[in-house]
Amino acid sequence: MSTKLIAPSMLAADFGNLQRDVEMVNNSDADWFHIDVMDGHFVPNISYGMPVISAIKKHATKPLDVHLMIEKPERYIEEFAKVGADIITVHYESTVHLHRTLRQIKDAGCKAGVVLNITTPLVVLEDILPECYMVLLMSINPGFGGQKFEEVTYKRIKNLRKMIDEQSLDTRIEIDGGVTDQNIQKLVAAGADAFVAGSHVFKSDNPTETIKALKELANS
Numbered sequence: 390m391s392t393k394l395i396a397p398s399m400l401a402a403d404f405g406n407l408q409r410d411v412e413m414v415n416n417s418d419a420d421w422f423h424i425d426v427m428d429g430h431f432v433p434n435i436s437y438g439m440p441v442i443s444a445i446k447k448h449a450t451k452p453l454d455v456h457l458m459i460e461k462p463e464r465y466i467e468e469f470a471k472v473g474a475d476i477i478t479v480h481y482e483s484t485v486h487l488h489r490t491l492r493q494i495k496d497a498g499c500k501a502g503v504v505l506n507i508t509t510p511l512v513v514l515e516d517i518l519p520e521c522y523m524v525l526l527m528s529i530n531p532g533f534g535g536q537k538f539e540e541v542t543y544k545r546i547k548n549l550r551k552m553i554d555e556q557s558l559d560t561r562i563e564i565d566g567g568v569t570d571q572n573i574q575k576l577v578a579a580g581a582d583a584f585v586a587g588s589h590v591f592k593s594d595n596p597t598e599t600i601k602a603l604k605e606l607a608n609s
């Protein structure tokens with residue numbers, strides 16, 4: 390069994406103490422920094438862009454997993470790569486030319502992945518899976534942290550894992566939204582590999598210990 394990965398979402402960090410929170414993740418059992426980019430069009434919220442990612446990269450000692458919740462992400466791939474993205478995931482629903490956009494991400498030197506909203510059928514991935522380092526399944530409606538986890542996600546993970554296995558691929562499945570110590574083991578059992586956790590980590594009394602507990606639960 391491969392090691393299960395924890396990616397704290399910097400959306401829930403304290404932006405007034407960003408360097409402190411970056412160092413906390415550096416010194417924790419986390420594997421990646423999860424970076425949520427929102428444009429106020431694709432999702433009804435605006436988060437941050439290149440200058441903030443650049444500032445995080447300056448101090449981060451772990452890969453940046455950049456989740457683009459923006460329309461036509463192909464307009465900005467090279468810029469996100471330039472400011473330090475290591476993995477870039479784009480929504481299936483946000484671009485007409487998904488195949489071209491994934492190639493563009495790889496040409497820019499990053500690992501490429503696709504994100505699906507909760508109601509987008511998995512079948513749209515069938516022919517694109519070989520191009521994907523990772524598939525991110527949303528387990529909430531994208532746009533805001535702190536929302537309730539949607540139970541339909543378990544079934545979606547199982548079905549996606551089956552699709553990946555049928556094609557003998559090693560594509561990772563990442564889950565984003567409402568991940569906590571209460572559901573992470575069930576998500577692992579369903580077949581997920583990587584877990585974004587925002588409010589559960591940053592709103593806890595001891596984020597370092599919370600990350601440690603998530604990592605242990607996911608890998609036990």
Ligand SMILES: O=C(CO)[C@H](O)[C@H](O)COP(=O)(O)O
Pocket residue numbers: 398400401423425456529530531532533534535536565566567568585586587588589
């Ligand atoms: O993509 C996102 C929002 O669209 C965030 O990564 C997600 O909300 C994580 O936050 P939380 O763990 O608080 O649910």
